[in-house]
Amino acid sequence: MSRPGRGRWFQVFRKTIQLLSVSFVAYAAISMHWRNYKLAHNQERLVTLMTNEVWGTLYTLNERMLALFGEPHAVSDGFLGGPWAAHVAGVAFVDPLNVGAILASGEIPPWAALIGALIPLVLAVFLGKVFCSFLCPGRLLFEVANGFRFLLVRAGIPVASVSIPRVGLGVAVGSVAFAAAAGAGLFHFVLPYLAVSATIHHAILGGAVGGIAAWTLGLFLFDALIAPGQFCRSVCPTGALLELVGQRPALAIATDGTDCPPSCTLCQRACPYGLFVGRGDHQPACDSCGRCTTVCPERKVSHHIQVPLRKSRLPILMVLVAMSLPTAALAHHNKGLPHYGYFENYPQVPTDEYVQISGRWEAGATVFNFQGLQRASSETPHDVRIFAYLYDLEDDHGYEGPLTLTVMRKDEVVRVLNRIEPDEEAVYVARVEMPKSGDYTLIFEFELDGEKQRTTLPFEVDLAVDRVNWLVVGGLVTTVGMVFILALGNKRRRHAPRAPAAA
Amino acid sequence: MGDALKGGTASRRTLLSGVIAAAGLVAGQFVGLRSSRAGRITIRPPGALPEKDFLSRCTRCYQCGDICPNGAITFLPPKEGLAEAFTPVIEPRTQGCTACMKCTQVCPTGALQPVDPNPETVPGTIKMGMARLNKEMCYSWEEPARTCGVCYRACPFPGKAMTISLFERPTVNHELCIGCGLCEQSCIHLPQAIRILPVDRSQT
Missing domain, CATH: 2.60.40.3340 (Domain of unknown function DUF4426)
Incomplete structure (x- = not known):
């Protein structure tokens, strides 16, 4: 019943931007290694000798790409951070919540940070919550969780559907007050996009990734098994803040104005937040992601968008691989340092x-x-x-x-x-x-x-430090398996509405 | 906007939001007062503000870690205490700082104040920590001496921050040492005969 339309390209566009957003975080972190190689070796042959051919090739590719825009090292320095605070092409952005917390603690951040915090807010005034639907890696995580939930429902596994009161503004005020007194660490636990990008950063920069990765996984399972879409809709302080700012956005989803059949709730069931476009009261919580437009049998909802499921597998893969990398990396080295040419782990250089x-x-x-x-x-x-x-x-x-x-x-x-x-x-x-x-x-x-x-x-x-970590092995196998299952289970989903929550 | 949505009446939501906001305020005061890293060594990247201001300014954005060409900046895990969680540190034993000062220039909130990377002016302007030399452990200071000199060769400001005498016996100049940690990273003794100890950053 759904036909390809202009909306499909909108959805492809959205998925591409989401993918780019996650890739940016990974790229920003991996660039640290590139800069390190640039400083230490400065040529492909040496990088290949010191690491392997893959890194050597990537090193040169990255250098050539950067060289299109100027001196490679200088250009590279302009891409840092993630959706929380970033340098994009040399321009600094900072999350408004964090600037709020710094102001609340009595410090005055640099003017560049103040401007950087205003940009997302101005964007929200005109475009609504596009940050949520386009840029937020947390949303991508939850979309994967939603697919996972769909598979569980199809397999007959019972999942809960708990509703959380909308307390996002309270969380925003509370976390800003907390951060003003005790630092911005807490934001990692209330902002899924920060949790995801911190996991990627810790994994690639070689920090202790366990705690934040576990939290990210917890958010994933919470969304998949307990309360689909509820964290974004009701808890996320950034979502609440952008909603407050973007009450009348220029970009919005709406019906064509004709009456809907009284019993139809397809668009509501397709919405990740459970908003009801057919009744017209989805604003301003709606973030224009367009998933509702794919399910309306009469194509009443503007932006007729078809979910390009095949394409959506790539970001899923990216996130899952990024999440599983840290554990694999930690498992490889006995004590966190390279084992200088030994073919087996040999604790020559202790870091304990x-x-x-x-x-x-x-x-x-x-x-x-x-x-x-x-x-x-x-x-x-x-x-x-x-x-x-x-x-x-x-x-x-x-x-x-x-x-x-x-x-x-x-x-x-x-x-x-x-x-x-x-x-x-x-x-x-x-x-x-x-x-x-x-x-x-x-x-x-x-x-x-x-x-x-x-x-x-x-x-x-830690007496078990060199044992096989079955948690890691299991995690990797599950991750890879899940990607395959999602890819296979996707054909039928193309025309199916979003899985109704099991009672 | 809210009536169509499940999740409680408006007044209940307001009450709950208020409770959460108040809880954040109280918990923040509580966590902010206690630091679990007392006695532990915390070496911050160059240009860091006094610790208290640093913690309230640091946005935990990982950009200093991204730009560090030596991979020296790592981030504290939450188990080290929520107040310091995810903040950047340098572990000199694993990887020292090469004093390129790039991290100070990208910090968006000024938690790391910009520092001019000119090697003529860097010694004496910043102090991440201070090298402490254990002469009783050092090979060069032994009698008879086993000439080593590795730390002197690692020092980015040789002759200034560190001088050597007969048998390459190192001496740290406490005025000019910036605490970059390259000496500790290079020390071949175990445990390291030269180690970066934190300086009091409550005033600077």
């Missing part, structure tokens, strides 16, 4: 280093979770080596006297070691069988001028 300063004493330790080649075949797999030192910050020298080291696990003493002098230059070496992974404390006790001194150093031991 701990330092704590309390008063006069700087206590530090380098911890090898396992010092050997094969933990699995080792007789002492729980053999942890600790290289500890003390530094006297007042007298400015390393401590070299008698020392009692106590390894504590909560209140339980694991091991007590007495040393008359350092094992090697100012370093006390201990080899301890650790009972299990977790948090430990190292207690340094010694005497100085007849006075007893005591300082502590918390550290972590």
